[in-house]
Amino acid sequence: MALTREQMAQRAALEIKDGYYVNLGIGIPTLVANYIPQGIDVMLQSENGLLGMGAFPTAAQIDADMINAGKQTVTARTGASIFSSAESFSMIRGGHIDLTILGAFEVDVEGNIASWMIPGKLVKGMGGAMDLVAGAENIIVLMTHFSRDGESKLLRKCSLPLTGTGCARRILTDLAYLEVRNGAFVLLERAPGISVEEIVAKTSGPLVISEQLREMSFCA
């Protein structure tokens, strides 16, 4: 079985280390916040100007002036700070974020990412994604392996307008965990119950199967 959105978030959360400043994109990446391993301290950055995003508010705590980049109502945790959009992107562009986890429409074997528009069909806008991928050393792309139209999202070359070039190093999908190395996707982990053959069939770009290939686990 392909991973659920929650399982994808759970696996991605294992990449978060104690003391990390982390930016989580909109969609599945947002769910990662629910699975941060016990016993580590992490500051979540929200690019609208909040470092130290806390839990969702109780009904009594809802405050229109307290939102995250997904426009959801949130709280600030102890140790949080709030600042302008320029300050927020100084952190991002300046390389101060330890880990960025974001979604995408397509990724290719050069590490290129496309995530902000489908010409003639859909325009979401890039929001902060172009700044995030340009500023971060450490990026995980978290997305489904297949599009809703049944097309592979792991390609030899992205077909959609790019968000950034040469920036994706790690990709976690509902089928597999892969790295981008030397012009290929390297398959490192497969989701429980998913065969290598299925991953090969559903990956459009060149795929190398690691000798260390193992089944994905969800505990640190």
Place this chain on the structure above:
Amino acid sequence: MAGFDKCVQSFEAALEGLSDGMTVLAGGFGLCGIPENLIDEIHRKGIKGLTVVSNNCGIDGFGLGRLLEGRQIEKMIASYVGENALFERQLLNGELDVELVPQGTLAEKIRAGGAGIPAFYTATGVGTPIAQGKEERVFGDRRYILEQSIRGDFAIVKGWKADWYGNVVYRHTAQNFNPLVATAGRVTVVEVEEIVAPGELEPTAIHTPGIYVDRLIQGVCEKRIEKITVRGS
């Protein structure tokens, strides 16, 4: 004393001089920290042909979305269309001239505009459609593109509290683009929830010093929330 009194008595007076074809910079992120009453006044006045610079364009029927409905915006400079159906439709139909700018680049363009810096290099957008037609230069081993700064004829800002000198503080994440926008308007108009007596705001806590502010007005905002999320949901 009156030389520093930025207060005006009506929203009409707050936007005096705003006319067709001007460029308006607006603070806010989604519906958070938007100058609701100033936007509504632009809607009421029926000013057309505007270039609007704002991270988002409100939602259908609220905030800057109202100016889209009234076909008052000729060009929109923003980073995110998101769930605004009318914005997306006008963009895809080509009815609206839209320049999508990465959010951090947009913030820096406005900050630089207010700070008297005409352009800056950034790695954001290199190798993407955003880089087309822009000067590219290598510093160290990285490629960067030249982005030009932005200034506006009017800047409309939403603050929390201000004194009549125009010193402004913002509340929580309603800060967002507001302090940047406040620096980059030829005329900067700030709408706040409360005008307080001079001396009440701590000088060290001021986000926007009064030097940037031309007009100040108190207004009641609806503060609509786009996505209410609560614990356990």
